Amino acid sequence: MAEKAELVEFEQAVLPHLSAAYNLARWLTGNDHDAEDVVQESYLRALKFFSGFRGGNSRPWLLTIVRNTCYTWLRRNRMDDQTEELDEEMHAIDSGSPNPEAVLLAAAHRDLVQRALEDLPAALREIVILREMEGMSYKEIADVTAVPIGTVMSRLARARARLQQLLAGANPAGARA
Amino acid sequence: MSCREAQELLHGYADGELDLVRNLEMERHFRECPACASDYERLRRMREAMSGSVPYFQPPAGLERRLRSRLRAAAPAKRSIHWQWAAIAAALVLTVAGVWRVALMSRHPDSVEILAAEAVSSHVRSLMAAHLTDVPSSDRHTVKPWFSGKLDFSPTVGDFPSQGFTLAGGRLDYLDGRPVAALVYQRRQHVINLFVWPAPGRLNSETSTTDRQGYHVLHWTKAHMNYWAVSDLNGRELTEFAELVRKTG
Numbered sequence: 001m002a003e004k005a006e007l008v009e010f011e012q013a014v015l016p017h018l019s020a021a022y023n024l025a026r027w028l029t030g031n032d033h034d035a036e037d038v039v040q041e042s043y044l045r046a047l048k049f050f051s052g053f054r055g056g057n058s059r060p061w062l063l064t065i066v067r068n069t070c071y072t073w074l075r076r077n078r079m080d081d082q083t084e085e086l087d088e089e090m091h092a093i094d095s096g097s098p099n100p101e102a103v104l105l106a107a108a109h110r111d112l113v114q115r116a117l118e119d120l121p122a123a124l125r126e127i128v129i130l131r132e133m134e135g136m137s138y139k140e141i142a143d144v145t146a147v148p149i150g151t152v153m154s155r156l157a158r159a160r161a162r163l164q165q166l167l168a169g170a171n172p173a174g175a176r177a
Numbered sequence: 178m179s180c181r182e183a184q185e186l187l188h189g190y191a192d193g194e195l196d197l198v199r200n201l202e203m204e205r206h207f208r209e210c211p212a213c214a215s216d217y218e219r220l221r222r223m224r225e226a227m228s229g230s231v232p233y234f235q236p237p238a239g240l241e242r243r244l245r246s247r248l249r250a251a252a253p254a255k256r257s258i259h260w261q262w263a264a265i266a267a268a269l270v271l272t273v274a275g276v277w278r279v280a281l282m283s284r285h286p287d288s289v290e291i292l293a294a295e296a297v298s299s300h301v302r303s304l305m306a307a308h309l310t311d312v313p314s315s316d317r318h319t320v321k322p323w324f325s326g327k328l329d330f331s332p333t334v335g336d337f338p339s340q341g342f343t344l345a346g347g348r349l350d351y352l353d354g355r356p357v358a359a360l361v362y363q364r365r366q367h368v369i370n371l372f373v374w375p376a377p378g379r380l381n382s383e384t385s386t387t388d389r390q391g392y393h394v395l396h397w398t399k400a401h402m403n404y405w406a407v408s409d410l411n412g413r414e415l416t417e418f419a420e421l422v423r424k425t426g
Contacts, residue, residue, distance in 0.1 A: 007252045015241065022236035036240060043244055044251050113230040131192065132224065133233055138194050157188050164223050 010050045013058040014043065020059060020134055021066045027129050028070040028122060034077070042069040060136065064144045067126060074122075116166040124159035131156060178206045183213045191220055289385070292353055292405070293396065297389045299350050300370040300407035303359065309368065310346030310361050320347040324358050332358040332373040332402070335425035342369070342418050352405070362418070369408040369418060376403040384419050386412065395419045 014021075021042060026035035046065045053061055117125060123145075130136045130144060138156075142149045183206045189195045190203045207214040303309050312323040317334040325331055327349055336344040342362045350359040350372060357374035376398045384397040393415045395406040404422065408415050 004252075007248060011245065011248065015244070018236050018241055018244070019233070022240065023234045026234035032234075032237065035234070036237060039236070039240065040244060040247060043248060047248055047251060113227055114232060117227075117231055128227075132227055133231070138189075138192070153188060156192075160188065160220060160223065163227070164219060167223060167226065 006050070007047075010047055013050075013053070014046055014062045017059045017062050021062055023133060024063055024066050024126070024129055025070055027117070028067070028126060029073065030118065034073065038069050038073050039066065041073070042066040045069060057140075059134070060140045060144050063130070063134070064146075067144055071122075112167065113163075116163050119166070120159055120162060124155055124162065127152060127155045128159045128163070178202045180206075180210060180213055183207075183210065184216070187213070187217060187220060191217065191224065289396070290387075293387050293389055293394045295352050296370075296372055296394060296396075296405040296407050297392050299352060299359065299372065300368075300392060301390075303348065303350070303361070303370055304368060309348065311348045313346040315344045315346075317344055320344065320360070323347055324349075328356055328358055328374075330358075330375045330402075332360065333425055334360060335422055337362075337418075337421045340417070340421055341365075342421065353403075364408075364410055364414060364418070367408055367410040369406055369410060369415070371422065372403070372405040372407070374403050376401055379403075384416070384423075386416070388412075397423065399423055 018039070021039050022035055025038040025042070026032065029035050029038055042062070042065050046062055049065070117128060120128065126145060127141055130141045136144070138149050138152045141152045145152065147155075183203060186195060186199060186203060190200065195203065207217060312320055314320050314323075315336065315338075317336045321331065321334040324347060334344070334347070336342075342364050345361040345363045345368070348359040348361060350357050350370075352372055352374065355374060357372050360371040360373065362369040362371065379398045379401055381400070382398045384395055387394045387396075392407055392409055393412045395404075395415055397404050397419065404419075406415060406419055406422070408418075410418070
């Protein structure tokens with residue numbers, strides 16, 4: 001049966017990227033439960049659109065769907081600024097936290113990095129994740145996030161500058177050359 | 178290379194996105210410019226720190242299994258994806274239907290019976306539903322153009338007042354699985370429905386006569402068109418009508 005054959009083909013193409021899909025969803029939604037829901041929804045959408053996938057690298061193709069599903073999800077389920085247009089302002093570290101000093105002093109380096117990444121606006125965060133965790137090229141990132149390569153480059157530079165600023169502020173000895 | 182240029186290309190360099198020439202220029206610039214070299218070093222360290230400390234979230238146990246079962250459940254619903262197959266299937270169905278219809282029309286007596294029954298039903302319906310005509314006109318120059326645009330063929334519309342058969346109008350009907358022209362004539366108080374539609378590849382045939390449910394049904398083909406005349410008019414007069422139509426068709 002053609003349908004069954006296509007399902008098998010689909011699973012072979014996209015299930016190997018389940019970790020990448022989950023990791024991206026987890027970083028964009030910020031929690032495990034939403035990440036799982038988004039991943040499931042993404043795979044169902046991917047199945048629907050699979051006939052439009054013309055071979056090649058299925059990971060960017062899948063991650064594009066995961067990313068879009070994440071934003072749709074966030075818009076539907078949250079009222080916060082996750083999906084707001086990116087602006088130029090740079091927030092101070094942990095502006096929302098009750099006692100930033102204490103947090104900084106107590107936190108391990110690892111937590112700081114994670115927190116710094118979580119604090120980035122989603123539009124910067126997703127580019128860091130696709131670049132640093134998925135090792136994607138600028139071109140692939142541009143395809144997934146639907147922005148020009150020049151925008152990928154400038155966002156990546158801004159994201160890293162911001163991360164450096166956060167980390168340097170938190171741990172000058174570790175971040176300075 | 179200037180510092181400004183080097184700063185612009187810093188991330189491209191770190192990410193291996195520069196071509197060979199630019200790469201070499203960057204490396205030369207770093208040797209000559211400690212400030213830019215230190216910026217690059219800081220970037221490198223920051224990335225190193227990140228790669229060691231940013232968690233790569235792993236999907237929970239069972240997610241893949243849950244996913245597979247949901248995909249399996251969803252797969253049958255997306256049949257439309259196989260539109261190529263659907264198109265092939267549709268073409269096959271059409272072909273079979275076409276062959277069936279040719280077989281039907283050419284020899285199968287049952288099919289003629291079925292069509293005769295359909296024609297009588299349409300005739301009766303047209304009288305019962307007060308929907309005898311869509312275009313009530315005794316002017317064939319009004320009736321004929323009315324069909325154009327509604328049908329993919331143009332029926333010949335005759336009018337025979339001097340022989341006592343007057344055109345009452347036209348109507349769209351549905352016979353033999355397709356839209357057909359229904360021409361309505363009157364003979365005294367009797368109504369005649371004349372159904373007309375194309376019969377590709379079929380030349381002239383004799384007029385065959387059947388009686389059904391008290392109605393007379395005449396059927397013939399002429400010049401690749403099907404003609405079915407139905408009326409409660411007596412058989413002799415209806416045959417007369419048929420002959421008139423055959424002469425004009």
